[in-house]
Amino acid sequence: MADTLTITDNRTGKQYDLPIKDGFIKATDLKQIKTETDDAGLATYDPAFMNTASCRSRITFIDGDKGILEYRGYPIEQLAEHSTFLETAYLIIFGELPTQAQLVEWTNQITFHTMLHENIKKLMEGFQYDAHPMGVFLSTVGACSAFYPDAKNIFDEQSRRKQTQRLIAKVPTIAAYAYRHSIGRPYNNPDNDLSFTGNFLNMLFRMTELKYKANPVLERALEVLFILHADHEQNCSTSAMRGIGSSHVDPYSAMAGAAAALYGPLHGGANEAVLRMLTEIGSVDNIPGFIKRVKMGEGRLMGFGHRVYKSYDPRAKIIKQTADAVFEVTGKNPLLDIALELERIALQDEYFVTRKLYPNVDFYSGLIYQAMGFPVAMFPVLFAIPRTAGWIAQWEEMLLDPEQKIARPKQVYIGSARRDYVSRDQRG
Ligand SMILES: CC(C)(COP(=O)(O)OP(=O)(O)OC[C@H]1O[C@@H](n2cnc3c(N)ncnc32)[C@H](O)[C@@H]1OP(=O)(O)O)[C@@H](O)C(=O)NCCC(=O)NCCS
Numbered sequence: 001m002a003d004t005l006t007i008t009d010n011r012t013g014k015q016y017d018l019p020i021k022d023g024f025i026k027a028t029d030l031k032q033i034k035t036e037t038d039d040a041g042l043a044t045y046d047p048a049f050m051n052t053a054s055c056r057s058r059i060t061f062i063d064g065d066k067g068i069l070e071y072r073g074y075p076i077e078q079l080a081e082h083s084t085f086l087e088t089a090y091l092i093i094f095g096e097l098p099t100q101a102q103l104v105e106w107t108n109q110i111t112f113h114t115m116l117h118e119n120i121k122k123l124m125e126g127f128q129y130d131a132h133p134m135g136v137f138l139s140t141v142g143a144c145s146a147f148y149p150d151a152k153n154i155f156d157e158q159s160r161r162k163q164t165q166r167l168i169a170k171v172p173t174i175a176a177y178a179y180r181h182s183i184g185r186p187y188n189n190p191d192n193d194l195s196f197t198g199n200f201l202n203m204l205f206r207m208t209e210l211k212y213k214a215n216p217v218l219e220r221a222l223e224v225l226f227i228l229h230a231d232h233e234q235n236c237s238t239s240a241m242r243g244i245g246s247s248h249v250d251p252y253s254a255m256a257g258a259a260a261a262l263y264g265p266l267h268g269g270a271n272e273a274v275l276r277m278l279t280e281i282g283s284v285d286n287i288p289g290f291i292k293r294v295k296m297g298e299g300r301l302m303g304f305g306h307r308v309y310k311s312y313d314p315r316a317k318i319i320k321q322t323a324d325a326v327f328e329v330t331g332k333n334p335l336l337d338i339a340l341e342l343e344r345i346a347l348q349d350e351y352f353v354t355r356k357l358y359p360n361v362d363f364y365s366g367l368i369y370q371a372m373g374f375p376v377a378m379f380p381v382l383f384a385i386p387r388t389a390g391w392i393a394q395w396e397e398m399l400l401d402p403e404q405k406i407a408r409p410k411q412v413y414i415g416s417a418r419r420d421y422v423s424r425d426q427r428g
Pocket residue numbers: 265266267270294299300301302303304305306307308355357360361362
């Protein structure tokens with residue numbers, strides 16, 4: 001017998017059998033449950049989409065209770081150990097790991113598109129010196145929509161491929177220029193001899209040397225961090241990408257919106273918030289007082305808790321190992337002791353244990369980025385670069401899914417009933 005859910009409507013005494021597929025019922029199947037023939041039918045109320053799937057996806061699998069994260073079926077731990085960011089991006093976007101020939105071609109295509117149009121550079125130069133790099137980043141990504149009008153052809157596969165290559169290739173350049181702009185240094189051109197992360201570090205940190213060579217441990221650490229951040233199914237920014245993209249706007253415009261969602265402190269801004277929190281705590285002695293304030297509802301323990309993971313975030317485990325490798329090169333980040341002690345206390349504290357609050361990906365990533373020489377304001381930008389792969393893959397999946405339409409949630413209207421306009425002179 002097929003899986004069904006039988007609902008009895010006590011208002012009418014009628015029974016309904018709703019099909020269950022993959023563990024879900026279709027919300028629109030509830031519409032048939034009515035008391036009057038002309039009523040709109042039953043709907044669900046689900047603020048923040050706590051229990052609603054908005055799509056069927058083949059890209060990323062998460063089991064939050066078990067702490068599992070897989071891209072296209074491959075466990076994140078294996079990808080972090082063996083893959084590169086570009087290979088993982090290919091996997092996420094195209095669904096399979098590339099053959100060696102495909103990887104060479106993909107790498108060449110990305111390398112070919114790393115430069116920015118001179119006018120995009122001029123646009124970036126127009127920002128104030130103290131503009132937040134994430135604000136510069138998302139504005140510039142949005143501006144690319146005007147530079148690449150062919151991106152409007154979203155149902156042309158060739159065009160989508162082109163924008164995909166441009167986006168993956170150009171986001172590190174945009175990010176690096178946003179950073180160089182903020183410190184008043186000239187922009188460094190991309191160096192196509194270098195790896196994806198090696199080139200990014202070159203554009204960020206090269207000074208007068210003719211050839212920049214990143215420390216291989218740091219280059220690899222960044223690669224691992226990029227792999228960990230490449231996709232995370234239907235999070236806030238990805239939902240924004242899909243939601244905006246569902247209006248059939250070009251991918252640059254949609255991605256500017258996704259990047260804006262990522263900017264917020266509850267999402268991609270969290271690692272920035274973690275560092276500010278650790279700096280504010282200042283010393284291990286101040287931790288008990290800080291935890292007490294959090295438990296009293298005066299602020300949150302940033303980098304803890306996750307909408308999906310209700311056990312240790314698998315990415316946080318990998319990041320902790322990466323942190324050890326990085327600190328061997330850079331020296332220990334002085335805030336690490338505070339972070340470790342905070343984690344130790346929180347993991348034993350009844351408040352955090354009962355609410356299943358564990359360190360998330362952002363708890364340690366900020367410490368690594370800071371040790372590598374990145375200013376705190378660059379953290380969300382460092383998240384946006386790899387997440388571009390996920391945003392594109394999710395956007396394309398949404399576009400090609402015949403079940404998708406323009407995103408348009410319902411509301412429960414709780415405002416005034418109909419009333420007549422009162423003229424201004426009668427309103428006092
Ligand atoms: C990530 C986050 C937004 C998820 O939120 P959510 O799934 O909506 O969970 P809720 O806000 O409903 O929290 C559930 C409970 O845990 C508490 N809680 C959640 N995260 C907390 C945190 N970081 N510190 C202290 N308490 C926290 C809430 O106050 C709430 O307690 P209550 O039931 O007594 O009211 C949230 O955990 C958070 O704000 N974390 C800090 C920011 C962060 O690190 N974000 C990065 C995510 S990758």
